[in-house]
Amino acid sequence: MKNTPIPKFVIESKKSRKIIDFKELSYYKDLLYFFVLRDITVLYKQTILGILWALINPMFQMVVFTVIFGKLAAIPSDGIPYPIFSFAGILPFNYFSQSLSSVSLSLVGSTGIFTKIYFPRILIPLTPVLSKLVDFFIAFLILIAMMIYFNIYPTWDIVFLPMLIFLMILTSMGIGMWLSSLAIQYRDVKFAMGFISSLLMYSAPVVFPASLIADKAGYDVYLLYGLYPMVGVIEGFRSSLLGVNPMPWDIIGMGCISSVLLFISGAYYFKRTERIFADVA
Amino acid sequence: MSEYAVRVNDVSKAFLIGLKETRKETLGAELISWFRSPRKNYNTLKRLNTFDHIEESEDLFWALRNISFDLKQGETLGIIGDNGAGKSTILKIISRITNPTIGYAEVYGRSASLLEVGTGFNSELTGRENVYLNGTILGMTKKEIDSKFDTIVDFSGVEKFIDTQVKKYSSGMRIRLAFAVAANIETEVMIIDEVLSIGDADFRKKSLEKMIEISRGGTAILLATHNFLPIQAMCKNTIHLDHGRIVNYGNTNDVVSKYLGDMSKDMTRQSWSIDDAPSSDSIKITKAEVVPVTNLPVIRAGDPFEFRFEFYNMLNTDYDINIMFHLIDDYDNLIFIGSTVLTNLKFRATKGYIQTSCRIPENLLNHGKFTISKLYVLQGFEKVLYEHTNLLVFEITGDVEYEKGKSGKIDGIMKPKLSWEVNSKKEI
Numbered sequence: 001m002k003n004t005p006i007p008k009f010v011i012e013s014k015k016s017r018k019i020i021d022f023k024e025l026s027y028y029k030d031l032l033y034f035f036v037l038r039d040i041t042v043l044y045k046q047t048i049l050g051i052l053w054a055l056i057n058p059m060f061q062m063v064v065f066t067v068i069f070g071k072l073a074a075i076p077s078d079g080i081p082y083p084i085f086s087f088a089g090i091l092p093f094n095y096f097s098q099s100l101s102s103v104s105l106s107l108v109g110s111t112g113i114f115t116k117i118y119f120p121r122i123l124i125p126l127t128p129v130l131s132k133l134v135d136f137f138i139a140f141l142i143l144i145a146m147m148i149y150f151n152i153y154p155t156w157d158i159v160f161l162p163m164l165i166f167l168m169i170l171t172s173m174g175i176g177m178w179l180s181s182l183a184i185q186y187r188d189v190k191f192a193m194g195f196i197s198s199l200l201m202y203s204a205p206v207v208f209p210a211s212l213i214a215d216k217a218g219y220d221v222y223l224l225y226g227l228y229p230m231v232g233v234i235e236g237f238r239s240s241l242l243g244v245n246p247m248p249w250d251i252i253g254m255g256c257i258s259s260v261l262l263f264i265s266g267a268y269y270f271k272r273t274e275r276i277f278a279d280v281a
Numbered sequence: 282m283s284e285y286a287v288r289v290n291d292v293s294k295a296f297l298i299g300l301k302e303t304r305k306e307t308l309g310a311e312l313i314s315w316f317r318s319p320r321k322n323y324n325t326l327k328r329l330n331t332f333d334h335i336e337e338s339e340d341l342f343w344a345l346r347n348i349s350f351d352l353k354q355g356e357t358l359g360i361i362g363d364n365g366a367g368k369s370t371i372l373k374i375i376s377r378i379t380n381p382t383i384g385y386a387e388v389y390g391r392s393a394s395l396l397e398v399g400t401g402f403n404s405e406l407t408g409r410e411n412v413y414l415n416g417t418i419l420g421m422t423k424k425e426i427d428s429k430f431d432t433i434v435d436f437s438g439v440e441k442f443i444d445t446q447v448k449k450y451s452s453g454m455r456i457r458l459a460f461a462v463a464a465n466i467e468t469e470v471m472i473i474d475e476v477l478s479i480g481d482a483d484f485r486k487k488s489l490e491k492m493i494e495i496s497r498g499g500t501a502i503l504l505a506t507h508n509f510l511p512i513q514a515m516c517k518n519t520i521h522l523d524h525g526r527i528v529n530y531g532n533t534n535d536v537v538s539k540y541l542g543d544m545s546k547d548m549t550r551q552s553w554s555i556d557d558a559p560s561s562d563s564i565k566i567t568k569a570e571v572v573p574v575t576n577l578p579v580i581r582a583g584d585p586f587e588f589r590f591e592f593y594n595m596l597n598t599d600y601d602i603n604i605m606f607h608l609i610d611d612y613d614n615l616i617f618i619g620s621t622v623l624t625n626l627k628f629r630a631t632k633g634y635i636q637t638s639c640r641i642p643e644n645l646l647n648h649g650k651f652t653i654s655k656l657y658v659l660q661g662f663e664k665v666l667y668e669h670t671n672l673l674v675f676e677i678t679g680d681v682e683y684e685k686g687k688s689g690k691i692d693g694i695m696k697p698k699l700s701w702e703v704n705s706k707k708e709i
Contacts, residue, residue: 009392011377012385031417038414042405116400117418118377186326278379279296 019267024120032123032130039131054138058094062087069207078209078244084146088242089206089234091143092168095136096204096230097197102128103176104193107184111281121274122267125180129173147241157240157247164236167252167259171229174262177270185273185280204230209238210251226251229259285389286470286501287352287375292384294345294370294525344370345381345525352503354389354469357496359512359533360505361540362522364670365559368505371522372396372474375503390469393419395476399459404448408439408458411447415462429465436491437461456480464491471495471502489514507670509537548674555593564658564667565593567634571653571675574640580677582648583696585641588619588673592635592658600660602630604637606672607655616651616694622662644698647691648677 025032044050062083069075070082077085103125107114110124147153183189205212210231214222226232226248232255235248345367352358360368373379375386376394401418402411412433416426426433434440437458439450447455456479463476473492480488489511496502496515506512512519512533519536521529529536550570558565568591573580580586590604605620619639628635652674658667 007390009377009388010385011374011380011388013380013382028417030421030423033423034414034417038403038406038410041410042403045405113401113418115373115378116396117394119418119420186323275380278373 019264019271020122021120025122028120028123031119032126035123035127036131039127040134043131051138054135055142058087058090058139059142061090061094065090065207075208076212078211078238080152080242080244081150084143084150084152084242085209085238085244086207087143087146088238089204091136091139092164092233092237093201093204093206093230094139095132096168096172096233097200098135099129099132099172100175100179100200101193101197102132103172104179104183104189106176107180107277108187108190108281111184115278115281121277122177122270125176125270126173129169129176132172133169143241152242154241155239155243157243160236160247161240164233164240164252167229167256168233170263171233171255171259174259174264174266177266178262181270181273181277184277200230203228205234209244210235210248211245223250223254226254227258229255229262231255284353285351285387286354286356287389287503288387289348289350289371289375290385290387292345292348292371292374292381292386293343294367294374294379295382296342296344343525345374348384348522348525348527350520350527350530352470352501354501355496355499356518357502357504357516359516359519359536360503360522361507361509361512361519361537364668365524366522367525368522369396369474370525372472372503372505376472388470391420392470392472393463393466393468394472395419395463396472396474398456398463398476398479402447402455402459405446407446408443408450412443412458412462415459416466419463419466420468421466425467433458433461433465436464453480453484457484460484460488464488464495468500471500473502473504473506475506475508509541513537547676548672551672552591558593559669560595561667563594563596563598565595566656566667566669566672567591567593569653569656569669569672571673580675582646582677583644583698584677585643587638587640588653589636589638590656591637592667594630594632594635596630597632598630598660600630601627602635602666603659603662604639605655605657605659606639606653609652609654610694611650611652614694615654616646622659644696646677647693647696649694650674650676 044053047053049056065086066083070077070086075082106124106128107121114121114124179189179193210222210225213225232248232252235245236252238244239247348367348371350358360371362368370379372394373396374381375388376392376396377388378394378396399411399415401415403414406414412430413423413426416429416433417423421429434443437454437460439454439458442450442454447458450458460476460480476488479485492502492504492511493515502515504512504516516533518531519533520527521536521540529539549572550568552568552570553559553566555565555567558567560566568589570589571580571586572589573584573586575581575584577584588606594602603621605618605622607618608616610616621637653672654670656667656669656672657665660666
């Protein structure tokens with residue numbers, strides 16, 4: 001051990017140049033694993049229904065949406081049964097909204113840890129972004145069951161599904177880095193999360209198809225709408241899994257642009273404020 | 282290869298402490314200030330950033346000032362100082378938790394920080410799961426923990442409960458398990474704050490032995506503590522910090538005895554002006570004194586006397602406040618805990634001064650040197666609002682009876698007046 005060159009860490013007031021230090025992250029991958037494992041293990045502790053909650057919640061949402069928006073409001077669903085249409089939106093959106101609400105308070109909730117020890121702070125928002133995937137994949141089983149029930153088969157575009165899931169994670173992480181680092185200094189974020197969630201919810205094409213926007217407001221607005229990355233993700237889910245429309249590459253592309261911008265700016269802001277976390281917490 | 286483990290070069294750290302809030306006189310003015318306050322709040326919160334605003338301002342507080350020292354590989358260095366002297370801040374800088382405002386520190390090799398034991402312990406998880414979680418937080422890899430797992434569990438002595446949720450552990454078991462994880466890290470540098478003074482006496486001894494073993498193994502250790510035993514046992518050199526500056530740095534025994542020398546001078550009265558009184562978020566202490574209630578200038582064994590404390594409550598609150606102190610003798614024995622909790626005295630804390638006095642009855646304490654080692658201001662029975670270490674040091678001299686020429690000094694911590702009954706039967 002003593003023969004290998006000893007790494008030297010310099011602690012100073014200057015900001016570090018690297019936005020994300022991948023070498024350091026790979027060193028701490030085990031910690032990330034145990035953080036995620038902790039979140040998953042603890043989540044449904046001391047509940048009766050346990051992991052079943054990951055099935056029950058989205059199913060109830062689907063039932064409510066089908067009755068209110070599908071039957072009463074008769075919102076069009078691109079020609080497929082409303083329950084499965086809405087569920088294909090609920091699935092990625094729930095991941096997005098749950099990971100956002102837990103990531104936004106992740107730093108505030110971990111002050112006890114990061115004021116006592118050093119590890120890459122980025123692991124703290126990264127943990128809920130990854131652990132919420134468990135609920136996502138469990139709820140995915142319902143979608144598969146519904147596809148069998150309604151006799152709907154995926155198209156070849158399903159090969160793009162992992163990419164859509166990645167886009168969904170990237171967006172959560174991008175916004176999450178912004179919100180979590182803002183929240184540690186300005187606790188207003190905690191109170192704003194309520195309406196931010198509902199705003200994101202109603203503006204995402206969960207209960208209505210994105211084509212509705214194109215029909216009512218024209219293609220330009222539709223493209224602009226695509227800047228909200230979840231629009232492309234949700235419509236992409238519907239196209240690849242349910243074969244409603246051809247893959248909407250135009251809005252997915254728009255979503256990719258804004259998602260990457262959010263991620264890079266989020267990572268930059270996080271890095272910039274990181275060194276004051278312990279002081280302001 | 283560098284011969285150093287840690288180099289600290291002219292490090293200073295500034296904090297901005299909140300300025301006094303002002304309250305408006307009229308409802309109208311108050312309402313207007315609500316709408317103005319977001320802007321003010323924003324500016325205050327923005328100034329929490331300790332790096333962009335280091336121009337001198339009246340609420341700028343230097344927690345550390347021009348600190349420089351080196352720690353060579355394999356050596357152990359102690360840091361002592363009163364509460365608020367900056368011990369934890371310098372350790373946090375070297376641990377990379379916070380950055381210095383000015384200056385820099387270099388750490389050579391992997392370092393592990395034990396600023397508390399059991400960081401990140403989750404009570405819903407089992408002992409085993411927590412060993413892995415805590416171990417990786419401390420910088421170990423899963424593989425390293427795998428290979429050390431049995432040693433860790435052995436050292437902790439909680440084998441039987443390792444697959445039980447930690448919330449069912451006693452606090453002692455929790456501490457033992459957490460310390461066992463920390464004590465089995467292999468690093469070049471270890472940064473330790475106070476953690477050697479937790480647990481019961483047996484465990485303290487065991488953990489101190491373990492630390493000495495680690496230090497013999499070539500790990501450089503930086504150790505901050507109130508407790509001189511581990512420092513004297515482990516460190517060749519020690520730093521004495523006071524108000525963020527190094528006031529003494531050198532051979533441990535010299536530094537400690539000078540520090541104790543300063544300390545063991547009687548300190549029967551301390552008072553501060555409201556602006557520089559030691560304070561927590563809500564409470565400032567402005568005065569503490571021990572006074573005889575006889576008309577003599579000294580307190581003699583068996584005499585009644587009084588402790589008087591004066592606090593300033595910065596907040597307008599409506600909870601009950603309790604005061605509690607620990608009285609120890611010269612050998613660190615806890616003589617008793619004085620607490621308003623034990624009485625039915627209840628008082629609400631409103632904003633402003635709080636004066637308390639506590640009368641020690643006659644015929645209680647014998648001669649000797651006593652220290653109020655801890656003073657707490659509590660909200661209700663448990664929540665600590667303010668804590669002060671080593672507040673008053675005083676001596677109880679001669680003997681009441683001795684003065685009267687009846688008897689000499691007698692041994693013992695207490696000098697109670699017992700009621701005796703003696704009967705004699707005359708044998709016929």
